[in-house]
Amino acid sequence: MTSTVLPEAKLTAITPQFLVLDLQEAxxxxxxxxxxxxxxxxxxxxxxxxxxxxxIHLKLSDTPDxxxxxxxxxxxLDAYITVDNVAALYAEYQxxxxxxxxxxxxxxxxxxxxxxxxxxxxxxxxxQDA
Numbered sequence: 001m002t003s004t005v006l007p008e009a010k011l012t013a014i015t016p017q018f019l020v021l022d023l024q025e026a027x028x029x030x031x032x033x034x035x036x037x038x039x040x041x042x043x044x045x046x047x048x049x050x051x052x053x054x055x056i057h058l059k060l061s062d063t064p065d066x067x068x069x070x071x072x073x074x075x076x077l078d079a080y081i082t083v084d085n086v087a088a089l090y091a092e093y094q095x096x097x098x099x100x101x102x103x104x105x106x107x108x109x110x111x112x113x114x115x116x117x118x119x120x121x122x123x124x125x126x127x128q129d130a
Contacts, residue, residue, distance in 0.1 A: 013053060016079050019061035020120045023047055026058045029119040033098050054081055068121035072101075077115075078122040086112050086128045106130045 020026040027047055030036040036049040036056070045060040056079070071078065083089050090104040093116065101123065102115035113127030 013055070015055045015057055017057040017059055018078070018120060018122045019065045020058050021061060021064060023058060023060045026118070026120055030056065033093070033096050034116070035092065035096070065121070071123055072117065072121060076123060077125045080125045080127065083126050083128050086114070086126055089126055090114050
């Protein structure tokens with residue numbers, strides 16, 4: 001009996017989907033504030049924004065995500081984005097008048113990071129090894 005050896009699988013990306021009440025405003029926030037570009041728009045209810053290797057899908061919803069309040073006030077996150085120069089990104093976002101939920105700082109767990117809430121209330125952590 002012969003067996004076939006398959007190459008090892010490698011995960012290459014993850015793409016979160018955020019529910020938004022205004023698709024155009026959400027796209028504008030990611031483009032104007034966070035330096036993404038609109039990668040695609042599907043109909044009037046779905047879009048993807050991308051920067052470097054990071055993609056976030058945005059889906060129009062008629063009702064706000066009910067978990068936003070708890071997520072924001074209980075120390076949760078929706079996406080952790082690893083950056084190769086977090087201080088430069090922080091400075092870029094300062095120049096774009098981004099409001100930070102947490103400033104750039106070195107955390108006890110060995111990461112240098114900051115936190116941004118997008119205009120729909122999603123919590124984005126940006127960081128790198130300290």
